[in-house]
Amino acid sequence: MKANEAQLLKFLKKIEQLQVPIYQRMYSWTERECQQLWDDIVRSGANDDISAHFVGSIVYIEGGLHQIANFSPVLVIDGQQRLTTVTLLLAALVKALEKAEVREHESVDDFTPKKLRNYYLVNPEESGEHRYKLLLSQTDGDSLIAVVEGTEPPKEPSLRVMKNFAFFEAKLAEHKSLLPSLFKGISKLMVVDLALNRGQDNPQLIFESMNSTGRELSQADLIRNFLLMGIEPRLQSKLYDRYWHPIELDFGQEAYDTHFDRFMRHYLTVKTGTIPKQDEVYEAFKSYARSPQVAELGIEVLVGDIREFAQYFCAMALGGETDPELKRSFRDLRELRVDVAYPFLLELYRDYRADILAKDDLVEAVRLIEAYVFRRAICAIPTNSLNKTFATFIKALKKDRYLEGIKAHFLGLPSYRRFPGDEEFHRDLQTRDLYNFRSRSYWLRRLENYGHKESVQVDEYTIEHIMPQNETLSSAWKEALGPNWKTIHQTWLHTLGNLTLTGYNSEYGDRAFIEKRDMKGGFAESPIRLNAGLGKLEHWNEDAIKERASTLADLAIDVWKSPTLPASVLQTYQEKTQITGYGLSDHPYLLSSPTCELFEALRREVLALDPCVTEELLKLYVAYKAETNFVDVVPQSKRLRLSLNIGYVEIDDPRGICKDVTLLGRWGNGDVEVGFSALDELPYVMGLVRQALEKQLGNGSDQ
Known part of the structure; x- marks a missing residue:
């Protein structure tokens, strides 16, 4: 491995060709990264106190590629995103400098269209793929060649390549006065030139450890490279x-x-x-x-x-x-x-x-x-x-x-x-706040379109509160709702019975129910199925809201069906109770005080934690299970020894009564041991047991 600090332009000039292998991710920089690069270049170019601007590493493999004559391409392992973006900027700069209105800048050092093209974009004496300094794979490659040559892009162009080239074109057209700073800034770009030797260095390990600037590698990028990087090119x-x-x-x-x-x-x-x-x-x-x-x-x-x-x-x-x-x-x-x-x-x-x-x-x-x-x-x-x-x-x-x-x-x-x-x-569907439900358009659409081949596009309508949202209800609404109008409003406003769809939300406003019913486009003539029946009602009050909610909930039972099976079939799937052959008599300490009293008190509390909790009497201990054992109880002469199936570092134990038995041989399952010897300890002990159960029931998140 050879690592050197290098000026990016000199690096591009000396390398005949940089090939991005097929296993690398597609070009993925967005306008945000391009804007950042532009800003960094202009800022460093305008400030003489800044001698260089570091933009990351270029890691590549030397040798080992099929070489023709003296042509020596290298294989890029890291740095593709920066190299591609700088190439797009240089190509846009060539195009801008070739326009008549900016020709006064042609004499600035190496920043003439011809030199920019022949030093950094193409190998002028080569043809075919060898002509290009940077060779991307697949669609990215075809689009980059079109940009460099100024030709039409392929039929299915690389969106990122074309968009970012257009971004730099727009920047150059908008900021012609910044060209001197841009020239200087590009000249100050520095990289770490890191050359690997095929057969001696492990590209995959180096690739994994790179922490370069730009867009962070995704897990998928790493997986693809892991699969393809180490195998033979064909x-x-x-x-x-x-x-x-x-x-x-x-x-x-x-x-x-x-x-x-x-x-x-x-x-x-x-x-x-x-x-x-x-x-x-x-x-x-x-x-x-x-x-x-x-x-x-x-x-x-x-x-x-x-x-x-x-x-x-x-x-x-x-x-x-x-x-x-x-x-x-x-x-x-x-x-x-x-x-x-x-x-x-x-x-x-x-x-x-x-x-x-x-x-x-x-x-x-x-x-x-x-x-x-x-x-x-x-x-x-x-x-x-x-x-x-x-x-x-x-x-x-x-x-x-x-x-x-x-x-x-x-x-x-x-x-x-x-x-x-x-x-x-x-029951719960009728009282739940469905207006603030995260998928409210989903449930409205499913209810509206269930059982109908001609679907209504819910997105074309808005959600209507039949009883208005306005906290300062009109006197007509207060009268309609009755003396308990405030409680009714708070209780039922966002619930199933009071919500519907309409295309006349702004026209409805806070009007009284009868007005909403009879106006043009009102409930009486609405084609929306959710509004069926509203045109025949004389009043909109708590009873009407509850009745409509019950009717829609009946429909929801069919929309979101529960599974059904005959009892005889379901019974064949029921898990058979495991017969262990052991009982309380196999635990003599449970037949006499004080251990018996402690066990019965603990047993009642543990079984009451959740209906899914089961008890299993084993030879050496009593197991309590949900998914699997979450607490095992070992009866002893004067106390119960509990094994909690939870990591010792995970248990919240302010009193410090838990013992770490991770590396110790113990009856029972788990890394935490707790002694229970007095009834007044039960509330605290149950707090520890509950943690083991909750860890098991809620193992992991839903995302």
Whole structure:
């Protein structure tokens, strides 16, 4: 490895060609980064006290490329974004200087159009690809060549290349007076020229450790380079052309930059059953790729598998699905923002493509997921267990009875993960603040269009409060609502019964109900289905709001259906109670005081924590479980010894009674040990037990 500080222009002049390999990410700098570079150049050029401006490192591999005669290209490992942006600026500068109105600047040092072009943009004596100083891959490369040559861009141009070139063109046209400062600033640009020797230096390790200026590398960038950087060039091209470039095309440039990291996180969840942290996707991927079962299959199988799942993700999450019914169901799910469901959905979609899951069953499964998430949101059930619910869902299924298994699993989820029943959903939907619900256009659209082939575009209408939002209600409204008008207004204003859609929101204003009903475009002649029946009402008061809410909630039960199965079928899926063969008599300390009294008091409190908690009597201890053991109780002669299944560093223990048993052999599960020897300690001990349960129930976040 050789590292030297170098003036960027001198570096470009001495290098014959910089090739950006196919595994590098596409050019991705936005106007924000271009503006920053412009500002830095102009500022340093205008200030004689600034001798240099450092713009990062250029890391490349020397040798090892197929060389013709004396032509010596190098392979860029890091610095592509800066090199491309500076090239675009220089190309825009050439174009500006060639215009008549700025020719007075042609004699400034090396800043003539001819010198700028022949020193920094092209190799004038070469032809073909060898002609260009900077050679990008795929669409980026074709667009950059068009910019440098001043020719028409390709039919499918690189948006970033063309937009940023246009940005610099506009800057130069707008700020002609800044050209002297610009010339000086460009001359002051400095880089670290870091040359690697093929066969001696590890490009991947160096690439990972780089912390250069500009846009931070995404997890996806690191993954792509990990897969392709270390392999033979021909295989690189094959894998990129056959698998990775199609992935980029499926996503599209904008979506690839913003959504590919999400996809890889879901992909790894499917493959490993574990949800990687958002900033640790790359590390999780390396571990997965290096696992014996994956490594044995080879790099092409792995890249091909990623390509396959990326297609599924784009179909569902980015609107790429072509089947109309599936497309609608995926759109509704996207609008509800159920990102945590994609690991499960990826499995379902793969089985649909493999003819294991019928299309109609997939549609119904997607609708069940939608209903599950929406009902839980309406019933205000915390979302922090959703990611684990969906990450582990597939393991519970019997694919020979696929849809039946999905329904049975939903129906068997414990209380904190439950699929809210019709009664609970119907009740809470009527009283929930739906106006400030994060997906209010979603639920309005679903109610309005359910069961109708001719959909109403909800976005063309606005939400109408039948009883106005204005806190200072008119006397007519106060009279209509009655003596308790203030309480009624506060209670029902943003709820289901009082909300509807209209195209006449501004005309309605705070008018009385009868006026809204009978005016032109009023409720009596509204084509909106949600307004059905309003034109026949004489009064709008608490009873009317509640009656309409109940009617719409009846409809919602059908829109967001709960799963149903015959009791006889559901019983076959019920988890059988594990018979251990042990009872209280196997724990002699539980048959006499004081341990018996302590145990009974603790037992009542633990079982009351949540309906999902179960008790299991084992030979050496008594286990209490939700997902798995969260506290195990070992009876002793004068006390109970509790093992809490939580990390010692995670437990909140102000009194300091917990003991770290991470490296000690103990009966029970967990790293924390607590002694319980007196009834007055019970409230504090239960606070510790509750922490272990809550960690298990809310393992991870929903995003």
